[in-house]
Amino acid sequence: MAEENDNQQPESSPKGNIIPINIEDEMRGAYIDYSMSVIISRALPDVRDGFKPVHRRVLYGMSELGVYHNRPYKKSARIVGEVLGKYHPHGDSSVYDTMVRMAQEWSLRYPLVDGQGNFGSVDGDSPAAMRYTEARLKRIAEEMLADINKDTVDYQSNFDDSLKEPSVLPARIPNLLLNGTSGIAVGMATNMAPHNLSEVVAGIKAYIDNEQIEIEELMQYVKAPDFPTGGIIYGYSGVKSAFETGRGRIVMRSATNFETTKTGRERIIVNEIPYMVNKASMIEKTAALINEKKIEGISDIRDESDRHGLRIVYELKRDAVPNVVLNNLFKYTQLQSSFSINNVALVKGRPMTLNLKDMISHYVSHRIEVITRRTEYELKEAEKRAHILEGLLIALDHLDEVIALIRASKDPDEAKAGLMERFELSEIQAKAILDMRLQRLTGLERDKIISEYEEIKKLIERLKEILASEEIKKDLIKQDLDDINTKYGDERRSQIEMAGGDFNIEDMIPDDEMLVTVSHQGYIKRTPLVEYRTQNRGGVGSRGVKTKDEDYTEHLFTATNHNYLLFFTEKGRLYWLRVFELPEGTKTSKGRAIQNLINIESDDNIRAVLNVNNLSEEDYINNNYIVMCTKQGTVKKTLLEAYSRPRVNGIIAITINDGDQLLDVSLTNGNNYIIIGASGGKAVRFHESDVRAMGRGAAGVRGIRLEDGDEAIGMVCASREDAQLMVVSENGYGKRSDIEQYRITSRGAKGVKALNITEKTGKLVSIKEVTDEDDLMIITVRGIAIRMSISDLRIMGRATQGVKLIRLNDKDGIASVTRIVKEEEDIEDSESQENDDETPKSED
Incomplete structure (x- = not known):
């Protein structure tokens, strides 16, 4: 009986109202409800108007208050209170922060709120409290609300069913593409980039005209994101991926330039920084890296930004190379940052990843x-x-x-x-x-x-x-x-710079022939060949290069815009540049310091430049060689393939012994004859096969045996059957002779006489391979240039003194000699040619 009573429950027991459930199922269901609420009602934008609910409520609340662009400002606290009390029952900071961001020119490409007062700064400063600031709608924001009172969108009840609010705005402007958005939901996130209005309009119109248009065609109109802070989009692969798949990583760089102070010191100027970078924090972290010696070459950092624009100054030390310092800043600081695009938006209430065509x-x-x-x-x-x-x-x-x-x-x-x-x-x-x-x-x-x-x-x-x-x-x-x-509509702010392998930028650049000059003090430029007119032999010449005091042209050669230039330094290092990457100038301009283009060491100098057509074709790079010669007469041959992978900081091209330096470089096919000239007037000729192919870091073998006081002055890899050898002395004498007159010897021999050296001629300074179809360009130490046709020079014996090529003033001498292959328009009838100066007959 007692047992029976124990099993009985009192009438007030709530057991009959309790439903046992599995806690895992309950938590799963509750979490899914929570996550869907976050996804739909908080974190992700609607694909139609590009707004999250809080943005939509702020703009709608402001329109209901009547704070249009042509009406007086209202206190931000009044606006926030309106939105909180009617539509958005959350913290006031969420509403105010949203409104502040829509008023910041560095946050939105096209701001939607016109703020009056302190709305923060690009340095990360907080805005003033809402009781101090005022706001009203921008005119462009009113386009988002246009026709909203004409039953254009559905309305839904607010949080207490007392009012109605729009579930989406009519969106006369494509806000999702123009301003982008970012948000973190549960299990997913969105990060959408802003774009240029004019480009987006052109893209939408193209889609309307042809709904079958491909994304690649749309990209001709919408070229890339356009960030409010400007900067440079470095590389196009991330942009292409984002447009095609909805996901991509865009590398952004600051817009920079170099300045030289009155004292001759270099400085780096930053005028635009990547999107979402805190300027003050970036400068502070950069200063810390300088103190830790992770970045060297910077003596001072100043923020000279004002109401007219952003300007950050990096003062460099005297021995610093600007290009090297800038690359280190890109590597270690937020001067270069990335923006990961993830185009997730709500389509009919469901989150979807969208490509460019989907969004349009x-x-x-x-x-x-x-x-x-x-x-x-x-x-x-x-x-x-x-x-x-x-x-x-x-x-x-x-x-x-x-x-x-x-x-x-x-x-x-x-x-x-x-x-x-x-x-x-x-x-x-x-x-x-x-x-x-x-x-x-x-x-x-x-x-x-x-x-x-x-x-x-x-x-x-x-x-x-x-x-x-x-x-x-x-x-x-x-x-x-x-x-x-x-x-x-306005102009694009972010520049697009096509990085390696992303885009064939040469397709947009004409493959014109250029004359590239490098001065003794390291200034480089490219000049169209048509600027130089052909002159008769013995002419005084025209001024070819305007140089600084005590500077003169040291290297002169021809190349086309699409070619690769391989820069070899006297220390045996190699650097790469495309010809179109060189600054273009007139024949009288100075050019730009080469240290600003490549990361050459401050105590190194360019000694030779090789013009190469292609570095990606396997057959080409595996069947051609680079032959190098040093001043001590050492010669080395290496496959071009070993030099076909460009690196920013260069590579070792040849190991240089103490007291030696690299002199000349040639591209060969493995079956040429090599001729090396010495300052004493002799030259050695041997077959290329006498030099075995070596590794990139090898020092080479002896090419010519030099006499005391002599040094090698040049190298020719004879490749053309109808070619002759042109030799030039330091006092302006020269001649051309048949290459066959130089008998073939073994590698390492003393060689045979190339020019009869006298006090009148001076030492030998240059040897070149030439034909009747070539021109010769001679530059003197004082920068005087003369261009002459090789056909005007008769072929002479190997041991003769030669003829006067250029009339030199006192204390002047030959600085550089190069062969120019004539184009049709360059070949002129010497009889009808007009010269600026009368030139005497050359002496035989």
């Missing part, structure tokens, strides 16, 4: 729906007005009878019923007649009613045409976009 197509679909609903609303209103006007016209046609009927009625209801019965009017028409003022009975007012009715009928026909035609709706979208572009 969803926006166009939304605008078609908005225009359809707006047209239906306007048609409904027009038909209502037409209906009323028809009633008024009936009344005016029977005016006396209407007045008599009204006067005979005891009250308005009886009059309304009488009108409806007598003239077969609707209740709305009868009421309008009763509400009509007596002044409408005049003849002029009657004409106005008739005119209005005719206009309304035309409007109704037009609205019905719009509803019946998708093409007309699309034309209206394009008209809206053109209007938006006219009002708010």
Whole structure:
């Protein structure tokens, strides 16, 4: 009995109301509900207007307050209170922070809020409290709300069902693409980049014209993201990936330039920084890296930014190489940063990853729906007005009878019923007649009613045409976009720099032939060959290069814009550049310091430059060789393949022994004859096969045996059957001789006489391989240039003294000699050529 009583539960026990469930199922269901709430109602934007709920509520709340762009500002606290109390029941900071960001020019490409007061800074400074600042809508933000009162979008109840708020905005501007967004939901995130309005408009119009357009074609219009802080988009592969897949990583660099102070010191100037980078924090971290010796060469950092623009100055030490320092800044600081694009947005309430075409197509679909609903609303209103006007016209046609009927009625209801019965009017028409003022009975007012009715009928026909035609709706979208572009379109701020392998930029650059000059003090430039005119032998020459005091042209050669230049230094290092990457100048300009283009060491100098057509074709780089010669007569041969992988900081091309330096470099096919000249007037000729191919870091073998006091002055790899050897002495004498006159010897021999050296001629300074089709360009130490046709020089014996090539002034000498292959337009009839100076006959 006791056991039975123990099992009985008291009547007040709640056991009958408890439903046992699995806690895992409950937590799973609750978490999914929470995550969906975050995804839909907080963190992700709607693909149609590009807004999260809080942004939409702020703009809608401001429009309901009437703070338009042409109205006075209102306190931010007043706006925040309006939005909090009516639509967004969360913390006031969430609303205020959202409004502040929409007012910051460095946060949004096209700001939507016009703020007055302290709204923060690019240095990360906090905005003033909402009680101190004021705000109103920007004019462009009002385009987001245009036609919202014409039943264009659906409304939903607010948090307490007391009011209605729009579930999406009409979005006359494609805000999602223009301003982008970022947000972290549960299990997913979004990070969308801003774009240029003019480009986006062009892309949307192209899509409307051809909905089958490919993304690659759209990218001709929408070229890349366009960030509010400008900067440089470095590399295009990330942009291409983002446009095609919705995901991509964009590398951004600061916009920089070099300046030279009055004292001759270099400085790096930063005018634009990557998007979302805190300027003050970046400078502080850079200073810390300098103190830790991770970045060297910087003596001072100054922030000279003001209301006119951003300017950060990096003062460099005297021995610092600007290009090297800048690359280290890119490597270790936020002067270079990345922006990871992840285009996730809500499409019909579901999160989706979108490519460029997806975002455009969803926006166009939304605008078609908005225009359809707006047209239906306007048609409904027009038909209502037409209906009323028809009633008024009936009344005016029977005016006396209407007045008599009204006067005979005891009250308005009886009059309304009488009108409806007598003239077969609707209740709305009868009421309008009763509400009509007596002044409408005049003849002029009657004409106005008739005119209005005719206009309304035309409007109704037009609205019905719009509803019946998708093409007309699309034309209206394009008209809206053109209007938006006219009002708010601007130039792109972020530059696009195609990085290695991303884009064949040479396709956009004509492959013109250039004359490249490198001065003794390291200034380089490229000049179109057409700037130089052909002169007769013995001419005084024209001024070819304007150099600094005590500077002169040391290297001179021809190349086309698309070629690769391999720079070999006297220490045996190799650097790469494309010809079109060189600064272009006139024949009298100085050029730019080569240290600003390549990361050459401050105590090193360019000794030879090789012009190579291609570094990616396997057959080419594995069947061609680079042959090098040093001043001590050492020669080395290595496959071009060993030098086909460019590196920013260069590589070792040849190991240079103490007291030696690299002299000359040639590209060969493995079957040429090598000729090495010495300053004493001798030259050795041997077959290339006498030099075995070596590794990149090898020192080489002996090429010529030099006499005391002599040094090697040049190397020729004879490749053309009809070629001769051109030799030039330091006092301006030279001649050309058949290469066959130089007998073949073994590698390492003393060689044979190349020029009869006398006090009059001076030592040998240059040897070149030439033909009748070539020109010769000679530059003196003082920068005087003369270009002459090789065909004007007769072929002479190997051991002769030669002829006078250029008339030299006192203390002048030959600095550089190069062979130029003539183009058709360069070949002129010497008889009809006009010279600036009379030139004497050259002596034989």
